[in-house]
Amino acid sequence: MNQQLLDLYHRHAGIAFDRQVRFADFVQRKAGSGKASYHVESAMLTFGTRIEFEAPVLGLHPPFNDTWLWAWSNRHLKLSLTNRALGDTVRMLVHRLSVHELGAHAVPLTPLLDELTEHAVQVLGTVLALELGYDAYHVLRDDTGESLLLIRDDRLHHVEKKPLSRMLRIFPKLLKTRPVPDPRAALRGYAEAYDVGIMEEEGKLKLTFGKGYLLASFDERGRLTKLAGNVKAEAKPPAKKAATPAAKVKKTVKPTAVKVAKATVKTAARAIPKKPAKAARATPKKSGKNR
Numbered sequence: 001m002n003q004q005l006l007d008l009y010h011r012h013a014g015i016a017f018d019r020q021v022r023f024a025d026f027v028q029r030k031a032g033s034g035k036a037s038y039h040v041e042s043a044m045l046t047f048g049t050r051i052e053f054e055a056p057v058l059g060l061h062p063p064f065n066d067t068w069l070w071a072w073s074n075r076h077l078k079l080s081l082t083n084r085a086l087g088d089t090v091r092m093l094v095h096r097l098s099v100h101e102l103g104a105h106a107v108p109l110t111p112l113l114d115e116l117t118e119h120a121v122q123v124l125g126t127v128l129a130l131e132l133g134y135d136a137y138h139v140l141r142d143d144t145g146e147s148l149l150l151i152r153d154d155r156l157h158h159v160e161k162k163p164l165s166r167m168l169r170i171f172p173k174l175l176k177t178r179p180v181p182d183p184r185a186a187l188r189g190y191a192e193a194y195d196v197g198i199m200e201e202e203g204k205l206k207l208t209f210g211k212g213y214l215l216a217s218f219d220e221r222g223r224l225t226k227l228a229g230n231v232k233a234e235a236k237p238p239a240k241k242a243a244t245p246a247a248k249v250k251k252t253v254k255p256t257a258v259k260v261a262k263a264t265v266k267t268a269a270r271a272i273p274k275k276p277a278k279a280a281r282a283t284p285k286k287s288g289k290n291r
Helices: 003-031 081-097 109-131 163-177 183-193 257-271
Strands: 036-039 044-047 051-054 057-061 067-070 106-108 136-142 145-151 197-201 204-209 212-218 224-229
Touching: 003 044, 003 051, 003 081, 003 109, 003 136, 003 163, 003 183, 036 136, 057 081, 057 109, 067 109, 081 109, 106 109, 109 136, 109 145, 163 183, 163 204, 163 212, 163 224, 183 197, 183 204, 183 212, 183 224
Parallel strands: none
Antiparallel strands: 036 044, 044 051, 057 067, 057 145, 067 106, 136 145, 197 204, 204 212, 212 224
């Protein structure tokens, strides 16, 4: 595997995943479970009908083919002028990073990534999004493979006031969902991105920010075994409330036809004046004789 690319991946893995989580949370709040759609010519990524981002496409990892294809190398794609110009920026970056293998139109991934080839889109998204100054990336999956989109948007900017609490929540999640060959290097890079103090302490990594600290322990194979300190993990943002089921919504239900008929009859009956009762005939008194 290209060591320069691996070092860049470890440097950016923590903060890149952090931003992906923040991006996913933002989309969930604004669009719920709205399906993602993408328009290549305008480079617009849309979630549902409520939220959209400008997102130039970088390239494609086809299924059953360990090759990376840059978008501007595909003549069949009608890219925007901005998206095509991104190709020149990437070529300059590849030269600066000395990862010359990425300069080809079609990049063989196995010699470049080795055991990370299966996760090529995540690795390239992590490195290129951070090195090019983007806020997040998005992976579109369809029959053609996995397409990588880059996103830069002010709505995703955030000043983290409690970086250690954020790291305590995000870093273990990163290790569970992404391949990270060197967790120690990834945690160090994550801490540097948040300007957190880093110290080696008896084989452990101590991270400090203000009065807070985290202590990371690793086994003989470099795997993270414990991450704890005097701070609590950041609470997960509340999930978007689902719409109240129609069955539970209180509605004024109109009476059925039968009930309406009965009600009409009763109303009509009350409206008809009652006939006066017949006066009882007075019983004549028998005239008695005076005694």
